[in-house]
Amino acid sequence: MAKPRRMVVIGGTAAGLSAASKAKRLDQDLQITVFEKSGYISYGACGLPYFVGGLIEKPEQLVSFSVEEMQDKRGISVHIHHEVLSIDRENKQVTVQNMKTGAMLVAPYEILVIATGAVPVRPAIEGIDIPRVVFLRTVEDGILLKGYVHDTQRAVLVGGGFIGLELAEELTQAGVHVTLFEAMDRLLPFLPQSFSRKVQETLDAHGVTVHLNAKIARILSSNGVAGAVESVDGTQVKADLVVLSVGVHPATALARAAGLELGIKDSIVVDDHMQTSDSAIWACGDCAQMRHIITGKPVHIPLGTTANKMGKVAGSVIGGEKDSFAGVLGSMVTKVFDLYIAATGLSLNEAKTAGYDAMESVITKNDKASYYPGGEPNTLNIVFDGTSGRLLGAQGYGSESIAGRINVLVACITAGMTVSQVNDLDLVYAPPVAPVYDPILIAASQALKHVGRS
Amino acid sequence: MAKPRRMVVIGGTAAGLSAASKAKRLDQDLQITVFEKSGYISYGACGLPYFVGGLIEKPEQLVSFSVEEMQDKRGISVHIHHEVLSIDRENKQVTVQNMKTGAMLVAPYEILVIATGAVPVRPAIEGIDIPRVVFLRTVEDGILLKGYVHDTQRAVLVGGGFIGLELAEELTQAGVHVTLFEAMDRLLPFLPQSFSRKVQETLDAHGVTVHLNAKIARILSSNGVAGAVESVDGTQVKADLVVLSVGVHPATALARAAGLELGIKDSIVVDDHMQTSDSAIWACGDCAQMRHIITGKPVHIPLGTTANKMGKVAGSVIGGEKDSFAGVLGSMVTKVFDLYIAATGLSLNEAKTAGYDAMESVITKNDKASYYPGGEPNTLNIVFDGTSGRLLGAQGYGSESIAGRINVLVACITAGMTVSQVNDLDLVYAPPVAPVYDPILIAASQALKHVGRS
Missing domain, CATH: 3.50.50.60 (FAD/NAD(P)-binding domain)
Known part of the structure; x- marks a missing residue:
């Protein structure tokens, strides 16, 4: 019998645990150990503001899987309060410190996944170490x-x-x-x-x-x-x-010390399969570099969805499945009181910088039929190439439904659609849900005045 | 100076008025006359249930433009309570009756637009003429x-x-x-x-x-x-x-009597520019046949959005602009009490009938992060081709956000995406708006188990 492969994962949140879980599911023989510096794994960091505000009562509610569940149900060994101090690529092992006891241990690997995430930027100002x-x-x-x-x-x-x-x-x-x-x-x-x-x-x-x-x-x-x-x-x-x-920057001190290739903002350079410049080492999540779907260029846009997906791709590939990461558009949404704001793809400035003949067109339109009570305005800006008509980006604000509208444009951008093709979409309509011409179609139709039908 | 072209439009709701308005905007010399059998023009028929229920108080609220506005602001002559009784294609004129006075008139045309809509199916049962x-x-x-x-x-x-x-x-x-x-x-x-x-x-x-x-x-x-x-x-x-x-059927008695080519369910056959078998006659809206985007085959799916768009295309072409109708997916949404239901593209049966190796995959997932209060389940069924992985249809129910999710899949189907490509979409995420893996991604990922990555 072949010696089982040992897989070490540095970081126990979205990317690291996605990689570990997926790889283990595909290859039960993998011996996986996860080291997490903090006392929590598998938590939704994006939920922290709502925990702080009181909408979410206990920190455990943010956690998808406990250490015990990872071990008992998934067969993955997880160590919290364990910080990886160094990576020895030559001997394929990491040095780890138990932060509770101070004890040091060495963990050998055949496969290493770096999912160290990102850390907050500490601005160079006086007084940032004061309590509160x-x-x-x-x-x-x-x-x-x-x-x-x-x-x-x-x-x-x-x-x-x-x-x-x-x-x-x-x-x-x-x-x-x-x-x-x-x-x-x-x-x-x-x-x-x-x-x-x-x-x-x-x-x-x-x-x-x-x-x-x-x-x-x-x-x-x-x-x-x-x-x-x-x-x-x-x-x-x-x-x-x-x-x-x-802001945050990639937590890549370990990777740098180990001599791995770093890219944008010192994020770890990976290929579409999440493999680093060392073929035994994968990196995923906020510590890794991504490829932008539109420009094809490397970017670093740390988001929870991306971290999960990159982790899953790393795990699939490690587990022997064909998989690759399709890249990012930087799609995002947030809620500020009663206002929802969402965006995807390139802003006008980013599109110009990327060399496009970039134009933008903004419209405001109610999210229900004009005569149906309770409609709220959606404001939608679309960015497109004036020469080809290709949709490059979109930003919107208004009611919660703006998120769905930006997601429609995510699909359009990914498919390489022109604003003319967006204008032709057969979107759903009913008075309580949308106007007969959805704000998306109004935005596209407005943009068509600049570029014409294609 | 050339003699101005006379354009006659039969029907003064979505399709007819879209055609008239667009054509006039592009060609101010057009002399446009609209004949509408009922006493109302430019009304949102989809709003009628809400008017009946009392959510909308007055019928005028359903009306976008009055007869006076059409005449004074848009320069389009509109006659309500006027029924077109026959089309004389040889002499290019229609015979019209004023239903209030009984008076007859003849209106000559160079361009005729038939936008007679559809009429309710009258089932062959005893007692349908009883009051109430x-x-x-x-x-x-x-x-x-x-x-x-x-x-x-x-x-x-x-x-x-x-x-x-x-x-x-x-x-x-x-x-x-x-x-x-x-x-x-x-x-x-x-x-x-x-x-x-x-x-x-x-x-x-x-x-x-x-x-x-x-x-x-x-x-x-x-x-x-x-x-x-x-x-x-x-x-x-x-x-x-x-x-x-x-149900309804196309109101095409006039078109049939005039010898125009009829298709599915006796709807009027039109090309992508809304032109009928007579090059002087256009047809649009619920009386006309449409092309299905997936199958390329003729269909008759009468919907308000489609009627508006077909009218706009007819008006653009008549007004001298290049335009064509991209076809339909039959996208629809409705609200029944607190349940929203939406669908687009082919159902499993339709996909099988169309010759696809059709499969479906259904999932249920909350529309917000699991820990964020107020999340509601979205159930999403996607229909796809088991051989190519191509997405063919989607149906969903749940909270209002299901409409936006079906619209994302409208874009995906239109672009010819596979479920693997849908799985890769970089959709927006924030705890108050969506889970980290949107229901769309879960549905696609589930479908991938049948077809694999492409």
Whole structure:
């Protein structure tokens, strides 16, 4: 009998556990060990703002599978509080530290999967180590932050991305006064300027104070904890809680030290099968580089869906199945109070940068028949190539149904459709659900005025 | 100066007015006259059940443009209560009767557009002419029916299609006890059997009595108005209101008398530019035949979206623009109480009949992250070719978001995607809007077990 292959997985969240589960399902002989630095595995990090806000009560609700389930049901050995300190590619082994006991161990592998994710960017400002100055990335971060909420009067959120916006909603609903600082001239900079204004109006309407073009200089302490935030122009805002969410970068220190090839933002270079420059090592999730479906170029857009899919592809290939990752469009959605915002593909600027004859066209249209009560406006911007008519991107806001509409355009972009072909889609219609010409068709028809039928 | 072209349009709802408006916009010299038999133009017939139920108060709310607006703003002459009695193709003129005065007139044309729509099927049963036995097709039908609702205790609806189901909801909510008779063994027969059962359960839960395999024999009168309905097996159900909605057929008596080529269900044969077998005559909307996008074969699926689009294509071509109709997938959606049902493309049976190695795969999955409160199940069935993996159809029910999901699959089917390609779609994700693997991806992944990656 052949010696069973040993597979080591570094990181026990979306990508790592998808890889482990899929590989084990396909090849029961694999001996799989997962090392996870934190105390939680298999959690939905995207749910953390809702845990902090109280919509989700216990951290366990965010967890899909416990360590015991992974071991007993799936036959995968999982070690939490275990940090991998180094990868020895020559001898095919990793050195691991038990963070509870300090004990060191060495784990040999035939197959290594790096799924170390991403870590929050720590801005180079004074005071980020003061108590009640936090990041939100892990369940532990969430528990810490949630513990602060009940005695917080005023929170400052630094960074107007999705996490910042979702936290603004959740903390406001928990009774905290929120001030949001964004260093750029708008929120969600991949959206058209008017969309960012709409998001800002929604925040305003719910009592969130927004400062744009506001770079943080330092965080001031008061009685040994966060007391205020000062921006570079000298403005001080009182805050008994500060959350920093100014982006993430791939957690690839281990991979770098091991000499693996790194790409965009130091993410690990992988092929479509998630294999790195070392054929015994796979990488997947937020630590790995992706290929953009439209441009074919490498990108790093860390999202939960992508992490899960990349993990599954790695696991399939390791398990002996033919599989490959199709790439990303950077599709995303969020909810800020009663406003839903979604986007996919290229923004106008990204499309221009990529060399397209990029144009955009924006429309607003109710999401139900005009005469049916309860309709809400959907605003939809589509980005297309003026020469070929090819659809390149879409951004929208409005009611929850905007998510489905952006998903329709995901399919259209993936299929390489022109706006003329989008205009011809036979979409469903009924007065309680959509107008006879869906906002998608209105947007395409509007774009057709620039490019003509194809 | 050249003599201006005269364009006559028979029918003043979706298709006819779309054709007229588009043509006039492109060619201001066109002299356009629209004849409409009823007293209303430009109304959303799909809104009639909601007008009857009271959700929409006045019939005028269903109307997009009044006769005056068409004339003053668009320069199109519109005559309501005018019925076209015959088409004289040789002399290029139509004979029209003013139904208010009885006066006859002759209208010459260079271009004729037939947009006569469809009329309800009148089943061959005794008693359909008794008062309080009605159809629901025109605004006048709606006004008549609405007038009966306030003093109706028990209504029988004959026919379990979309109109029957929407009326069941609306009449129930207006306080009427509703019994629904369906001649076939299930409601909405293009849906999988289990879906039809779900629809029936929803009706049951809201107090609607459903009789399947129940063919009506006759309607009995009581004091000169509807009193009861008797099925062929002898069951009698009391009813002081009976609504017959057992389908429609194309209103093509005029076209037939004029010798135009007719096709499926006697609908008017048109090319992709909506031109009939007579090059001076166009036809569009529910009276015309369509091409199915998947099979390429002629079909007759009368829907509001299709009527509008066909009218627009006819108007574009008449106005001198290049345009053609891309065909239909028969995409549809409806709402029955709190259940949304949507479908597109081929059902399993249709796909088998069309010669495909047809298979189907059904899944149920929540429409939000499992830990996010308020998620509702979406059930999705996809039909695909077992040999090529090509997606052929999809049907779903659940929350309102099912409509957007079916629309994503509309785009996928139109693009000729395989289930493997659907599985790779980079759809949006956020806990309040979708699970990390959208129901669409779960359905595709499930189907992949039968066909494998492509």
